[in-house]
Amino acid sequence: MSDIKSRPIWGRIRPVAHAARHFVCCEGSSAARHVAETFSPNAEALKQVTILYGNTDRNEEAGHTLDALGAEASLHYPTRQTLLISFKAHLKRLHMGAQIYLCGPEAFLNEATAIAESHGVLKEAVQTELCGANARRVQCVHCKGLIENVAYTPIACEHCGVNLMVRDHYSRRLGAFMGVCVDAEAPGDLPARESF
Amino acid sequence: MSLSTIEVDDVRHEFNSETFRDDYTFSNSPEAIARFPFPFDRDEYMYAVNIEQHMPGPPKSATEFPIDIDEHYVAEMADRARVLKEDPLRCQSLPHMLMAEWDLLDLLMTSMARDYPRWFSLERDGRKWHWINRPLGIEQRFVFGDPTTLPQGPMEYVTRQCQGDFCLLDQRDNNLWLDAGIVTSQADWSLDFDLGMNFIEWHGPVPLAHNMNIFDRALKFLMNLQQGRPVRRLNWTMTVNPRLDTSPENYHRWGIDRTTVTPENVGDKVHLRVELQALWRLPRSNAIVFSIRCYLIKMGELVTQPKWARRIHRVLRDLPPELAEYKGLTNYRAATLEWLSQYDDGAPTSPGFYPD
Numbered sequence: 001m002s003d004i005k006s007r008p009i010w011g012r013i014r015p016v017a018h019a020a021r022h023f024v025c026c027e028g029s030s031a032a033r034h035v036a037e038t039f040s041p042n043a044e045a046l047k048q049v050t051i052l053y054g055n056t057d058r059n060e061e062a063g064h065t066l067d068a069l070g071a072e073a074s075l076h077y078p079t080r081q082t083l084l085i086s087f088k089a090h091l092k093r094l095h096m097g098a099q100i101y102l103c104g105p106e107a108f109l110n111e112a113t114a115i116a117e118s119h120g121v122l123k124e125a126v127q128t129e130l131c132g133a134n135a136r137r138v139q140c141v142h143c144k145g146l147i148e149n150v151a152y153t154p155i156a157c158e159h160c161g162v163n164l165m166v167r168d169h170y171s172r173r174l175g176a177f178m179g180v181c182v183d184a185e186a187p188g189d190l191p192a193r194e195s196f
Numbered sequence: 197m198s199l200s201t202i203e204v205d206d207v208r209h210e211f212n213s214e215t216f217r218d219d220y221t222f223s224n225s226p227e228a229i230a231r232f233p234f235p236f237d238r239d240e241y242m243y244a245v246n247i248e249q250h251m252p253g254p255p256k257s258a259t260e261f262p263i264d265i266d267e268h269y270v271a272e273m274a275d276r277a278r279v280l281k282e283d284p285l286r287c288q289s290l291p292h293m294l295m296a297e298w299d300l301l302d303l304l305m306t307s308m309a310r311d312y313p314r315w316f317s318l319e320r321d322g323r324k325w326h327w328i329n330r331p332l333g334i335e336q337r338f339v340f341g342d343p344t345t346l347p348q349g350p351m352e353y354v355t356r357q358c359q360g361d362f363c364l365l366d367q368r369d370n371n372l373w374l375d376a377g378i379v380t381s382q383a384d385w386s387l388d389f390d391l392g393m394n395f396i397e398w399h400g401p402v403p404l405a406h407n408m409n410i411f412d413r414a415l416k417f418l419m420n421l422q423q424g425r426p427v428r429r430l431n432w433t434m435t436v437n438p439r440l441d442t443s444p445e446n447y448h449r450w451g452i453d454r455t456t457v458t459p460e461n462v463g464d465k466v467h468l469r470v471e472l473q474a475l476w477r478l479p480r481s482n483a484i485v486f487s488i489r490c491y492l493i494k495m496g497e498l499v500t501q502p503k504w505a506r507r508i509h510r511v512l513r514d515l516p517p518e519l520a521e522y523k524g525l526t527n528y529r530a531a532t533l534e535w536l537s538q539y540d541d542g543a544p545t546s547p548g549f550y551p552d
Binding site: 169186 | 454
């Protein structure tokens, strides 16, 4: 574990008994199953639960597991982008006292937590849990382009082509780790690839 | 509004005509060398919470006045304008920071007009302010508190006319938050990336110091900073070529410069880069100004002071490897040390920062 102080620490989602509403946004089948397991013992609360599910790995069965919870709404989306567009739209209508649960791969959590923060949601109102790949969301510091699902370092920026070292430095505002040119002082000389 | 050319020409010759990029014509006059804020008071360096009251220093020193304007002023402001033109993200302010921006404008204009009356003047008639900047040829009447009466936001307007990078820190939740700033002459950190971070987060990448609780202690100290009692500290690194804009944004362009140092060109190419960092509590917003004023000096200029020549050789030689790596010295430390060694006869140095 890195000791860089800006590194995000994800937690575990636990339904909050006194919350006026529960709002779940999750991505991927393992996240869907985990959400179903976590909420199923809370039949009473489920009437106040809205679930947004990004079915990014095309797993209909996991989606059915969520639908079977009997939540007030269980909505499915084909991609992260469509999931997060809906997440933003729902955030705008969310009332005080709602508890938000985010569950999915690291890059999803990076982006979704930044969206919640930019909509003025207090961090106490957001629970997170890493469920799925720990590939990161990275911003190239040179061209400012965002790169989704980065599984290792170094990596060539998909926007400007510069070879980037992914630093552990993390911006909650941007929802991204910093990518900085790795071979500026020795062009073409790249360190061995390391997975996260 | 701009002043007449005659009035501007009257003071323009007091400032260097020089560049911090491309042909790099920057240099220090003998007077500027003598007043350089040399950061080592002994022959070795390690992190410390080296914060002291920002009290007036000796006449002509870099700390004689709270805000230091020197011979590089006009050229530095031209360089800042160019950076901002190419990358507007170097100046950002979150919406709740507007009051702190006005506080900053008040602090800088008041200090500059009081301490450099030849160059700047400020007349205040209630909220109606009248500012004159002769070196840059600017005259502006505006209403304090009304951003529509200035060509840019208050922070950007005033810091386009003041040397040094500036950050505005909001104090809440037992922390300081980097919620506004203008950063164009930075030692390899990104305002755009760090904007909105708290004090501990934005210092995340600094090695060693976290384990020494440096930042926890500094944060505790700064949260209690009092109005009218500003503090300062010196920080340092090295830069190849006198480039002010050593940003991470452009690192893929300037990083290669670190491979161009040879024993023949050390004196001209390698620079000690000192940051005079100062912090003020602001009266209206309760925010803190964090100013980072950069001073550059060539090794060739530094060694004209024999005490500094001996000392910098010893500091660089004995620097812990993690710090050398963090400061990006790896590629040219050896060549620089070899060149500096000819100025170090092993004689003892006197204590303190000032030259003998």
